[in-house]
Amino acid sequence: MAYNFLLRDSCNERTNFVASYPSLPILENATPFWFPVLSDETGGIKRLKRTESVGAFTDSSYSDSSNGSIVRTNSTSSLNNFPRLHFRDHIWTYTQRYLAAEALEDAAIVIGSEDRETEGEEVERKGDGTKLVQQLISCAEAVACRDKSHASVLLSELRSNALVFGSSFQRVASCFVQGLADRLVLVQPRGTVGYVAPKMNIMDIASIKKEEALCLVYEICPHIQFGHFVANSSILEAFEGESLVHVMDLGMTLGLPHGHQWRGLIQSLAKRSGPPPRLRITAVGLCVDQFQVIGDELETYAQSLGLYLEFSVVESNLEHLKPEDIKVLPGEVLVVNSILQLHCVVKESRGALNSFLQIIHELSPKVLVLVEQDSSHNGPFFLGRFMEALHYYSAIFDSLDAMLPKYDTKRAKMEQFYFAEEIKNIVSCEGPARVERHERVDQWRRRMSRAGFQPASLKMLTQAKKWLNNVNACEGYTIVEEKGCLVLGWKSKPIVAASCWKC
Numbered sequence: 001m002a003y004n005f006l007l008r009d010s011c012n013e014r015t016n017f018v019a020s021y022p023s024l025p026i027l028e029n030a031t032p033f034w035f036p037v038l039s040d041e042t043g044g045i046k047r048l049k050r051t052e053s054v055g056a057f058t059d060s061s062y063s064d065s066s067n068g069s070i071v072r073t074n075s076t077s078s079l080n081n082f083p084r085l086h087f088r089d090h091i092w093t094y095t096q097r098y099l100a101a102e103a104l105e106d107a108a109i110v111i112g113s114e115d116r117e118t119e120g121e122e123v124e125r126k127g128d129g130t131k132l133v134q135q136l137i138s139c140a141e142a143v144a145c146r147d148k149s150h151a152s153v154l155l156s157e158l159r160s161n162a163l164v165f166g167s168s169f170q171r172v173a174s175c176f177v178q179g180l181a182d183r184l185v186l187v188q189p190r191g192t193v194g195y196v197a198p199k200m201n202i203m204d205i206a207s208i209k210k211e212e213a214l215c216l217v218y219e220i221c222p223h224i225q226f227g228h229f230v231a232n233s234s235i236l237e238a239f240e241g242e243s244l245v246h247v248m249d250l251g252m253t254l255g256l257p258h259g260h261q262w263r264g265l266i267q268s269l270a271k272r273s274g275p276p277p278r279l280r281i282t283a284v285g286l287c288v289d290q291f292q293v294i295g296d297e298l299e300t301y302a303q304s305l306g307l308y309l310e311f312s313v314v315e316s317n318l319e320h321l322k323p324e325d326i327k328v329l330p331g332e333v334l335v336v337n338s339i340l341q342l343h344c345v346v347k348e349s350r351g352a353l354n355s356f357l358q359i360i361h362e363l364s365p366k367v368l369v370l371v372e373q374d375s376s377h378n379g380p381f382f383l384g385r386f387m388e389a390l391h392y393y394s395a396i397f398d399s400l401d402a403m404l405p406k407y408d409t410k411r412a413k414m415e416q417f418y419f420a421e422e423i424k425n426i427v428s429c430e431g432p433a434r435v436e437r438h439e440r441v442d443q444w445r446r447r448m449s450r451a452g453f454q455p456a457s458l459k460m461l462t463q464a465k466k467w468l469n470n471v472n473a474c475e476g477y478t479i480v481e482e483k484g485c486l487v488l489g490w491k492s493k494p495i496v497a498a499s500c501w502k503c
Contacts, residue, residue: 070480070487070494129169132161136173140386143180146187155181164412168401172394175420176386179427186428211257213417216410218256220403221396222473223496226488227339227371228253228261229467230498233460235335236268238367239277242333245269246280248326248365250318251341252294255287259294261339263301270305280310282326288315318345319352323359336360336368343372346437357451364503367456372444374487374497377426378437389426392438393419395493403474441485441497453501457484 135158142151155177162173218224239245253261262281270276281298283291295311302309314325318341328334345353360368375392379385396419404411425436439447445455461481468479478489485499 070478070482070489070492129167132158132169132173135161136176136390137387139177139180140383143184143187144382148184148187151180151184155184164416165407168397169394171415172390172397172423175393175415175423176390176427178420179424182424182428207417209413209417210421211255213413214254214256216414217418218260220410220414221399222468222471222477222488224253224256224339225471226464226468226479226486226496227498228264230458230460230464230486231337231339231369231371232261232265232268233463234367234369234456234458234500235265235337238335239269239333243275243277244329244332245277246282246328246332246334248282248284248334248336248363250336250338251285252283252287252291253339255285255290255294257294259298261337262298266298266302266305266307266309270302270307276307278308278310280312280329280332282312282314284314284316284318284321284325286315286317288313318342318356321356321359323362326363328363334363334365336363336365338369339371340373342370343378343438344435346378346439347432353447354451357448357453361452361503366502368453368501369498370444370448370501371496371498372441373438374441374494375438376440376443378439386427389423392493392495393423395490396495399474399476399490402476441482441487441494441499444497444499445483448499448501453503455484456500456502458486458498458500461486 135154139151139154139158142154158177162177163170164174269279285291291313299309299311316325345356376388377385400411422436425434464479464486468477476491480487485497487494488496
């Protein structure tokens with residue numbers, strides 16, 4: 001069975017010109033190549049050959065590779081092959097269209113993953129899914145072009161088709177529809193320059209519902225638990241034989257209640273032979289009251305196990321952290337723990353992240369543990385980011401579909417109050433308001449290396465796979481080692497990457 005996806009013509013701010021796209025085929029047991037047809041300013045036709053990015057396309061969402069490796073796609077790697085045109089407007093338009101079409105091929109594969117209905121119902125559902133993808137991409141293009149009238153019509157159609165309790169793709173589409181609607185309200189009409197950024201603080205999204213959703217994500221999905229397992233294993237190794245140890249925790253895992261990660265570390269330290277070490281934990285973030293409650297609980301818990309724990313909070317976001325804010329005692333071994341935090345410091349200028357990493361480097365930690373979403377949601381073009389995010393979150397919603405029943409309220413809470421918040425920030429926000437700037441592990445390698453950090457290989461693949469089996473994660477999750485990092489994926493699609501760094 002084949003799906004054909006036709007991309008709607010996008011617009012240029014100065015010049016309107018039409019480019020025709022052939023269909024993007026997804027064929028069973030075939031390995032297609034796709035040739036986007038681009039029209040130049042002279043009316044001639046140029047063909048740009050794009051090499052295959054995901055192997056043979058099948059009727060499932062994300063197929064496991066034969067050797068268990070993570071399959072990565074790169075929607076920007078082929079941009080160097082673009083013909084050199086005479087006008088910047090044309091180059092901009094080609095780039096926008098190419099990024100969107102490249103990622104569309106991957107995102108469209110998600111449609112074929114749900115096979116629980118009868119064969120006739122499945123064919124009908126895939127047809128509906130194909131239409132939904134087309135509408136979603138057309139709407140994203142209209143929003144990118146500031147075509148409010150056309151985008152409003154498409155949003156109205158999408159709201160009736162993207163159901164919160166529908167298929168996995170309908171549910172993820174509903175989140176992207178929310179983001180597109182928010183972005184459409186903020187963009188200026190055609191003919192004007194710029195983008196009106198919403199006034200938003202990352203801490204404003206905290207609420208009872210979102211805190212509940214975070215707890216459910218921690219309990220049901222292995223994403224955060226995977227980061228905690230890798231981090232604690234690396235920290236325990238760094239603390240081996242030490243009597244005075246200090247953990248600098250960035251963000252305290254988004255304020256997750258009860259300090260789950262550090263309870264596990266305290267248990268492991270208390271069980272070691274010999275006198276237990278003196279442990280200090282410094283939480284860095286703006287949720288001072290919330291962190292202090294967690295710290296008080298941890299101090300009581302450590303005392304019950306015969307371990308001395310000193311907890312303190314530094315009230316600062318990562319961008320404005322100062323070296324004097326962190327006090328390191330003589331003879332103390334320092335480790336830095338960052339679980340899903342550093343992507344918020346990535347900005348267009350790169351200065352904020354570089355300054356922060358310089359401060360951390362001056363503290364000379366024995367280990368810096370970095371756990372981040374492994375996807376490219378910080379590209380320079382809106383359509384490219386949109387398609388990368390659609391591909392990434394489609395995999396996550398597909399995994400939720402396999403773990404929980406269709407009408408489970410827990411799943412709805414996770415999707416609408418946790419993952420949807422990330423999606424809406426990626427899709428609707430720009431400038432300082434866009435904080436969900438996830439990047440792939442290769443990009444983090446370059447950033448960390450430029451800041452003077454050296455990679456410390458994580459040689460715990462066997463233990464990580466045993467851990468994955470012990471937590472009873474849904475079949476479909478995988479853990480692979482990639483250039484010294486550990487990557488948790490869903491059916492070969494990378495979700496979260498963990499890496500360790502030393503000075």
